[in-house]
Structure formats: structure tokens, C-alpha cells
Amino acid sequence: MSVENSSSHALITMISRCLSGQWLIEPNWLLQHSDLILRADKGDDMSKLWPTMESNLLVQSAGAFAAAGKDETIGKGQALGVINLVGPVYKYSTYYATSSKNLVSMLAQLANDSRVGGVKLIVDSPGGMLHGTREAYEAVLNFPKPILAVVDGYCASAMYYMVAGSNRIVATQPSDQIGSIGTYRTIADWNKYYASFGLDIFDIYAKGSSQKNEEVRQFFESGGKNSELMQKQLTVYNDQFISDVKAGRGDRLTGKGQDPMEGRIFFPNDAIENGIIDEQISDSETLGLLSDMVATNKQSTIQMSNSKFSTFLTAMGNLVKSANDEQETPEGAAPTVEQLSNQITELTSARDQALGQVTTLTTERDAAAASVATLTNKVTELEGKIEVLGEQPGAMGTKVSKAKDEIPKGDGGQQTLRQVIDDLETEKEAAAMGF
Template sequence: MPIIALILTCQCNFFMNILSEFARGLWFIDPAFANQYFLMAHKIMSGDMMYQDSEINPLANIPSLNNTCSNGQNLVSAYDVFVEPELIKQSSLFLLNLSGAITKYDQFCGPSGTKTKSLWIKQADKHPNVFAHLIAVDSGGGSGYAANQFSETLKSLTKPVFCFVEGHAASAAYWIAANCQHIAAGSQMDAVGSIGSYITIADYSKWYLDQGIRLIEVYASQSTDKNRDYLEAIQGNLAKLQEVSDKYCEFILDTVKENRLDAAKHYQHWATGKMFFAPQAKEIGLIDTITPIDKYIESIFTIL
């Protein structure tokens, strides 16, 4: 295949994956973070967002951490696990960043998706010299499907998983954090919460008309319920989509209660979707401690 065709194919696949996730996904994201991603979706739809083929390789921007810290701890990254696994020292901690909007697929000029991250952390889990994992989180949330998929990955790991919040762990990001054995925040101004769900739907019919496109949909006579939730919602009947949102919300709330026993005692405080700064989050069991990351890493090596 010619190089130009290959790049165009990668570009098409990338945008179709992201557009599909925006369009069909149920998003667990704090509203303060959501607007920038709706803008991203609009730019993709309008053709204003250009593709850079450097993003084809998710490992391209992952630095090697395969060294010994000043306090004697060994850290490794996805690059080390896949490119230089033979150099990984005994008793190494695998560090994985989870930042920005959480999506299943790799983002344009942004973080890798949970599909890629799952591959990375599973590979690290198999390495005999990796004894634990640390996920550094700074995210307002994202796709519910992506968060659920990555949470299932964490449950399948054989080695302990720790979480360090360095900014925000909201909505889907906290869903993932709650599947870790221990959660720390780096400062009193870090915030966690927004545990819940909501659905935003977009009616693009006018936008298509403005582009000179009139969409005509012909449903099979047997398909009386196909897309019914969406079609009713854009006509103002939100009941069916409300049921979907409630179902997902119930699932994430139950997950937090099951995994965070101290938080379960304070269910009425956080189950409404409120955000909390680190001190209050610790009081109600959403996090375990507040400490700088170097101290937290040191404690992981001490505990294990």
C-alpha cells in the first residue's frame, strides 16, 4: 500500500473510532471538563482537526523510566515493558499515567485509550520483575464503556494496583481509581468525586441541512424499536434514556460501595455526584491518604 494511502487509512480509522465513541458512548465526565471534548467532536465533524501520523505509535511519547530513583526505588514505563524488558530490574514499580478524557481508543494529539493502556498494564503484570502497579490519575472522566473495560482489566491483574491523584479523579476516572487497592492524593487541593452519570445527546439534523445534506432514514418494517431511545429523546421524551443513565449510575455507585468499604458508610454524601477536595474525600473514605508522590512511591516499596 502506498505511504500516502496508509496515512489516510490510519487517519480515517482514527477519526471513525473517536467519532463512534463520542456518538454512541455513555460518558461519565464532570461538566467542567466536558465542554472541551464537545468542541473536539465538532472540529472532527467539520473537518477542522488535522491528523498527525506521529500518533500512530502510542509508545512514541512514552519515556523510559528504567532507572533507580534517588531513594533506591525502580520505576518502569510501558516503553520499558515493550521495548527493553530485559533491562527491567528486580522489584520494579510499573507507572501508568491516566490523564485527560478517558476513551477506549487512542486520542488525537492526546493520551492513549484504555484499550492500549490495558495492553500495557497486562504486559507489565506478566513481567517477573514488576511487583506492583501505580496509576497516576488527572482526569475529569470520560467514556463509561472505556472506564468499565479498564476496570475489568485491573480486576484481572495478579499484582497490587495503587492510585495517585494529581489533580482530579472525577466520574469515570474515579470509577477506575475505586478498582485500585489504595488511593492517595498529592495535595489538599486535589479533588475527587462527581460519581454518577448523565447523557448528552446531539441533534445534528440542522447542521447537516446547513451543509446542504438532507438525511432520509428508512427503517425496516420489523425494526419498530430500533434507535427508539434516541429518536424519542430528540422529540423531548427522555424517559428511556433516563433508564439507561440510571442503570449505569447504579452500577458505578455499587462498584464504589463494594471496593471502598469506608466510603460505603458515607454513601449519602458522595452518591449525588458532588466533588470533594482531598481532606473531605479522605474523611468520607473516597481516598486513603494525602502525600507527595515521592513519599507515596516510597511507602509502596515499604508496604510490599
């Protein structure tokens, strides 16, 4: 293969890799910058040709903004963070692309840095990978400080998705392009490409994998005519994309001009008309605008704090007034907090008294049960003695002293042992107690 063919093959392979899977990207940008991407893909030093994704702090001095010194003392909210978002969007870091994961991490650091009052995002990207984009969007949307997204070329597809939650989005040149809100997938039949070199490719699936890659096989087997399953999958992604953009921009979407949710890309004037950006200013004005946003945010925070404190004082005053109000509640009126508290106290006292009575009754029951057990043992003991005495010889009956358990003589007839026991006073006491 010639050097020229080898380079062409590398370029085609690189572009295919960039577009594989589900993408939110403006393809024209990729074609325009394919030479740079190919050089970066080969490992060439791109440090002087391609801005890296980095975060910097700027401070204002003598009316101008400059990078903060390493050991410079910066007051609370006095610095502005700046992040470059240049090149196609990947989920994880590559040298020649923006990483959605890195953006989330950088914003988290700036959110926790008390010196930072707001953040400027410098944007020049066609979009990129779908996965990871929504996480970055949420990080921007929920950032606790003002964010200004500044377009410096492209702000398309996945990149627009990521910055849609910014407090403001501005263009800096009339040639900037914004939008391309939509989802698509590029798929190549590499089997035909390899077949042109005499190399046949075969795919073999396990018996239980009949639906694996079903959407791709459906597409190829139909000669590219049946994309139903692919479109169904892409629609799920796209619906979420549009829903989040609408949530991020809110009522700033005007409904005027061409509908930005159908995938069109716009120049600034049209993007301002339909509301996907706020305005066009020069790049030199962006830091001043962000400073104003920070100042406005501080003022809003102070006003909110004062409002909350005033509400607190009013509530406390009403509580004290209510506590000091000794008037009786008019008939039919709702009871006061004090009256309800007194009722709770009375009911609690009554409950405790009842519990005390239960405890006393339980103690008495246990004592009675112990007495019955003692009497029962005594009866059993006497029964044994009677049986022994009844078996002894002699004409005269056994004399017993008259005591509490004396056996009654009866009318001269003989009594059974059961009758004798039943006539005992102790047995009668036990029967009276229910035993």
C-alpha cells in the first residue's frame, strides 16, 4: 500500500472511530479539522496547534483581568474561573478533545473555591459523544455561581447540550454557529470495504444471542432501508436532549423564528431570535459581563438573606405574642397551642396513673396465685396423710384435734375421701378464689 493510500486509510479510520456509536456532533467541523485530529491521533505534539482543556483563575487589577499569581492573596469571590472547551467532546480525556468528565471535575473544584465568584466557559466545539454529556449539563445547570458560556466559533450539538444550563450564553462573532440540537448515528459497512481487498468478514453469534446487534443487522440486511430499531433508540436519546435544553433555557426560548429543536444550526442573529443564546458581544466585553453577573448574584444573595431574616423575626414575634396571650378561646374557635399542650399534659398524667394501677393489680394477682399454690400443696400433703391413717388397724377411729382443717363427723354414715377433702376449710377457700 502506498504512503498516500496509507494516510487516506488512517484518515478514514480515524473519522469512522470519531463517529461510531450515538453522537451529538456537527459533522462539518470534523471534516474541517480532520487533518489536526489525524495528527493528534498519531501522537504528534499538538501543544502549539490545539488549545488544551484547562482551568485558570483571573483577577482584576488596574481595570484589566490577568492570570492570578501562584502565591497571590485573593479575597472571597474576587477571582473568575476560565475553562477552555475546544474540540470534539469525549466522555474521558484525550489530548485533542474536551472531556465531559473533566468539566464536571473542574466545576466541582471551582464551586468549592471561595475565591471564585463566577466561571467563563470558552466554547468552540461541534459536540461529540452522547454518553457523559448529560452529566456535564447537570453540573453546569446546578453550579452555585454564575456561569457565562462564550461561543468562539462552534457551540453545536453535545457542546450546546452541556452549556444549555448556563446563566447566559453569548456569541462573539457574526460567523459563530450555534445549535444543531439533535442526535444521529453514522454507520459504515466495513465488510464491503475489506472485501475490496479480498478479505471476507463473517459474524457468528451464540444461539442465545439472536437479538444482539439486532438494529445493525436489520439495517445491513435490508441494504440500509430498514432503520426502524436504530431510530427508536436514537429517539429516546434525542427526547431527553430536547427536554433538558428546554429546562436549561426556560422562558428564554422565545418560540420565534425557526424551531431550534429540529436540528438546525444558526448564526447569532437567528439564535438570539429563537432564544438559544442571549446576545452577541465582543470577546473583550465578556469578563466585564461576568463580573456584573457576579455582583448581581451577590446582591440577590444579600437580599434573600435579609428577607429570610425578616421572616424569621416576624415568626418569632408572632410566637411570643401567642405565648403571652391569656385570653380564653372563643366558642367554636380553633384551640391555641397552649391549650393543646395542657390537654396533652393532662392525658399523659391520666395514662401514667392507669399504668400504676395496672402494676398494683398485677402484683396482687401474682401474690394470690402464690397463695393458691401454697394451699394446693398443703391439700396434697393432707390427702397423703389421710390415706396412710385409713390403712391402719383398730376398732376406734383416729382422733384428731379440732382445728381449722378438722374433718366433720357427719350423721354417722361413712364419707368418701373426696367428700372429706371437699369439706376442708382450705379447700373451700381455694374454690371461692376460683381454683
